[in-house]
Amino acid sequence: MKHNQNIERDRELLLGLTRNDDRALATIYTENYPSILRMVLQYNGSEDDAKDLFQEAMIILYEKAQKGEFDLYSKLKTFLYAVCRHLWLKKLQTGNWQLALPDELEEVLPAEDDNTMAEHEEKDQQFRVMEKTMGNMGEPCKTILEDYYIRKLSMQDIAEKFGYTNSENAKNQKYKCLMRLKKLFFEQYKS
Amino acid sequence: MNDFTLIRDIERYLEGEMSEQERTAFEALRQSNPAVNEQVLLHQQLMQQLEQYGQRVAFQEKMDKIHASMAIDEVLPPSQIPAQKKVFTISRRLITNMAAAACIALVTSLSTIALMQNATRQNTTAQYEDVRRVLNNIQRSQNALINDINSKKKAPANPGTYGGTGFAISNNGYVVTNYHVIAGADSIYIQNTKGEAFKAASVFEDISSDLAILKITDSTFKGQPLPYTLKPQYASRGEAVFTLGYPRDEIVYGEGYISAQTGFNGDSAAYQVSIPVNPGNSGAPLMDSKGDVVGIVTGKQTTSDGIAFAVKSAHLKRLLEEMPKDKLPKKEWNHKNRLGGLTRVDQVKKLEEFVYMVKVYN
Numbered sequence: 001m002k003h004n005q006n007i008e009r010d011r012e013l014l015l016g017l018t019r020n021d022d023r024a025l026a027t028i029y030t031e032n033y034p035s036i037l038r039m040v041l042q043y044n045g046s047e048d049d050a051k052d053l054f055q056e057a058m059i060i061l062y063e064k065a066q067k068g069e070f071d072l073y074s075k076l077k078t079f080l081y082a083v084c085r086h087l088w089l090k091k092l093q094t095g096n097w098q099l100a101l102p103d104e105l106e107e108v109l110p111a112e113d114d115n116t117m118a119e120h121e122e123k124d125q126q127f128r129v130m131e132k133t134m135g136n137m138g139e140p141c142k143t144i145l146e147d148y149y150i151r152k153l154s155m156q157d158i159a160e161k162f163g164y165t166n167s168e169n170a171k172n173q174k175y176k177c178l179m180r181l182k183k184l185f186f187e188q189y190k191s
Numbered sequence: 192m193n194d195f196t197l198i199r200d201i202e203r204y205l206e207g208e209m210s211e212q213e214r215t216a217f218e219a220l221r222q223s224n225p226a227v228n229e230q231v232l233l234h235q236q237l238m239q240q241l242e243q244y245g246q247r248v249a250f251q252e253k254m255d256k257i258h259a260s261m262a263i264d265e266v267l268p269p270s271q272i273p274a275q276k277k278v279f280t281i282s283r284r285l286i287t288n289m290a291a292a293a294c295i296a297l298v299t300s301l302s303t304i305a306l307m308q309n310a311t312r313q314n315t316t317a318q319y320e321d322v323r324r325v326l327n328n329i330q331r332s333q334n335a336l337i338n339d340i341n342s343k344k345k346a347p348a349n350p351g352t353y354g355g356t357g358f359a360i361s362n363n364g365y366v367v368t369n370y371h372v373i374a375g376a377d378s379i380y381i382q383n384t385k386g387e388a389f390k391a392a393s394v395f396e397d398i399s400s401d402l403a404i405l406k407i408t409d410s411t412f413k414g415q416p417l418p419y420t421l422k423p424q425y426a427s428r429g430e431a432v433f434t435l436g437y438p439r440d441e442i443v444y445g446e447g448y449i450s451a452q453t454g455f456n457g458d459s460a461a462y463q464v465s466i467p468v469n470p471g472n473s474g475a476p477l478m479d480s481k482g483d484v485v486g487i488v489t490g491k492q493t494t495s496d497g498i499a500f501a502v503k504s505a506h507l508k509r510l511l512e513e514m515p516k517d518k519l520p521k522k523e524w525n526h527k528n529r530l531g532g533l534t535r536v537d538q539v540k541k542l543e544e545f546v547y548m549v550k551v552y553n
Contacts, residue, residue, distance in 0.1 A: 149242065150246075150248070
């Protein structure tokens with residue numbers, strides 16, 4: 001029964017994660033990071049490797065949870081560990097320092113996880129494109145777009161922040177920025 | 192409608208800022224103009240991407256904050272860090288050990304190779320034996336008897352230091368034998384089955400194939416047309432062969448078969464032959480069943496019985512073609528083999544007149 005209770009607790013945490021509850025995130029993070037760190041160190045990885053790996057796994061978890069289609073069948077720990085193992089395996093295979101793979105890592109992950117990975121890779125790709133495009137936007141466009149679309153500030157606030165005489169001017173500036181972003185993003189994305 | 196107004200309209204449409212009237216007009220435009228519709232879809236996609244990007248950036252920031260607030264020392268059990276160091280030192284020590292072991296292995300294997308090569312070289316000389324004969328006193332007395340009978344054509348009273356076998360390759364006094372038989376000779380005599388001896392001189396020597404061509408210089412020698420030919424093709428494995436040689440003072444017949452297409456240590460210019468061979472057989476002809484020459488007996492393997500080696504006749508033929516023209520025996524290999532239909536006894540009877548004992552004095 002203890003096992004089931006744990007899953008219940010994990011489900012609660014996951015719901016918290018979906019609601020962008022910072023406490024839930026902090027709990028999941030602090031509880032699971034150490035075991036991943038140990039795994040990475042055991043295979044001669046660095047602390048930075050562990051951090052990158054774990055955060056990538058967390059992003060996968062988060063984005064899956066956000067989509068609302070994630071049903072937790074195993075403990076969060078197991079899920080994160082499996083994902084990390086998979087990512088680490090990939091890193092070892094593609095890295096130029098080809099180590100002999102530890103036996104445990106050679107176990108094949110379930111097909112469901114492969115699906116997860118493929119999805120994640122696609123999303124990751126989109127993220128990199130957007131990251132690059134935003135990096136190329138320059139100011140004030142970058143901040144205006146981030147403020148409006150990500151931080152959800154109102155046009156009035158943005159107009160005040162950037163010193164526009166009224167929100168209509170700020171809006172026009174935003175449209176121009178949006179035009180550039182659209183052009184740049186789809187140029188990259190389609191290539 | 193330019194790009195700017197289009198994007199403004201799309202934004203306003205998606206954000207729900209349009210009035211009912213504008214909205215209906217825009218939706219009508221969307222339906223009538225596929226390009227506009229596509230722009231709307233792309234815009235939606237862009238918004239979605241932007242939102243996801245924002246979410247991820249925010250999430251990453253949160254995680255980094257949590258990560259920074261975590262004390263790594265607490266996260267790692269104290270045993271973890273030293274243990275890791277320990278692993279590292281072990282592996283470094285391991286590398287040193289492995290390097291030392293590899294060096295030792297290298298030295299060992301190299302010295303083994305050197306020793307083995309040395310040993311093989313010694314073995315090679317030990318295993319291979321020329322079958323020339325050291326003539327002894329008994330034979331000397333026999334010789335003396337023969338010499339009495341054929342007092343007209345006699346060899347020097349000293350019967351010679353070494354003996355071998357040779358056979359005629361032309362009707363005008365050219366004889367082939369092994370180089371090792373006549374090596375270092377002061378004078379060479381050849382003696383036929385009737386005990387007649389003739390002085391001969393070496394005219395051509397090929398050390399690599401261990402062959403020498405002698406020319407009988409004695410004026411008393413009278414040649415006869417040869418009844419056999421040099422076979423240009425290689426004999427095949429299993430082909431029956433026989434030989435005539437002088438391991439004693441009398442001509443001796445022996446028969447066997449070709450065992451392999453290569454000679455000692457894989458020498459492709461020779462055959463391995465299974466035939467009884469004794470000191471004195473060096474230079475003896477190796478004949479096939481028709482009486483044609485397929486090889487010249489050169490030596491045997493000392494480590495095992497019945498393994499002899501013979502230079503291929505094709506090689507002798509090539510040698511004859513390479514010889515300087517002025518020394519060349521007349522080319523008369525066009526003649527027919529005249530031993531083909533005969534029984535072995537008759538073949539041998541005819542052949543033995545052309546097989547000579549080669550005596551060497553030095």
